[in-house]
Every structure is written in structure tokens, then in C-alpha cells.
Amino acid sequence: MTEHQMLSGDEKAGLALEAAGNAVLGVIKNATPMQVSITNPPPPTVADIPDQIKKLADLHAAGVLTDEEFAAKKADLLDRM
Structure with missing residues (x-):
């Protein structure tokens, strides 16, 4: 049994949310601000x-x-x- 299979549903959901959040932060970090002001x-x-x-x-x-x-x-x- 792998480590991932031993996680509960809540733990798997938490890891998925963390990965999604990190992906969003990566996009934000690399984005350029709008040049309009x-x-x-x-x-x-x-x-x-x-x-x-x-x-x-x-x-x-x-x-x-x-x-x-x-x-x-x-x-x-x-x-x-």
C-alpha cells in the first residue's frame, strides 16, 4: 500500500487544495502587473x-x-x- 493510499479523504483533499493553491500562487508570482493606471x-x-x-x-x-x-x-x- 502506498503512502497516498493510506491517507484519509480529508487528507487527500487537503493535499489537492494545497497543490492548487501553489499553482495559483505560481501564476500570480510570474504575472506582470497591468501597465494601465x-x-x-x-x-x-x-x-x-x-x-x-x-x-x-x-x-x-x-x-x-x-x-x-x-x-x-x-x-x-x-x-x-
Whole structure:
């Protein structure tokens, strides 16, 4: 009789749960964190770009963005289309 066969059902279940937990921890340990955050938002989709340009134009008109800042960001967004 092997050692595994001598274990009770609860002990076998405990070993299985431990192995599963270790597998999950291994995946988590090797995973890379998402690169998206408040300071690094995801890039806009093509459908979002006209709306983004409109928002930039509003900020520019309000004096929040300089002419250079507006032109640079607008060009960046248009390059993504």
C-alpha cells in the first residue's frame, strides 16, 4: 500500500487544495502587473479620437493648453487613426 493510499479523504483533499493553491500562487508570482493606471491610461481607440480632439480643443479654448501643447497632442491623436 502506498503512502497516498493510506491517507484519509480529508487528507487527500487537503493535499489537492494545497497543490492548487501553489499553482495559483505560481501564476500570480510570474504575472506582470497591468501597465494601465490613472497616470498611464490606455490609449484611445480610433472611435474615441475625435472626441479626444474635441476635449483638447475645449481645453485649448479655455486657455488650459497652449497652442503648442494642443497642436502636439492633436497630431499625436491623428497619427493613431
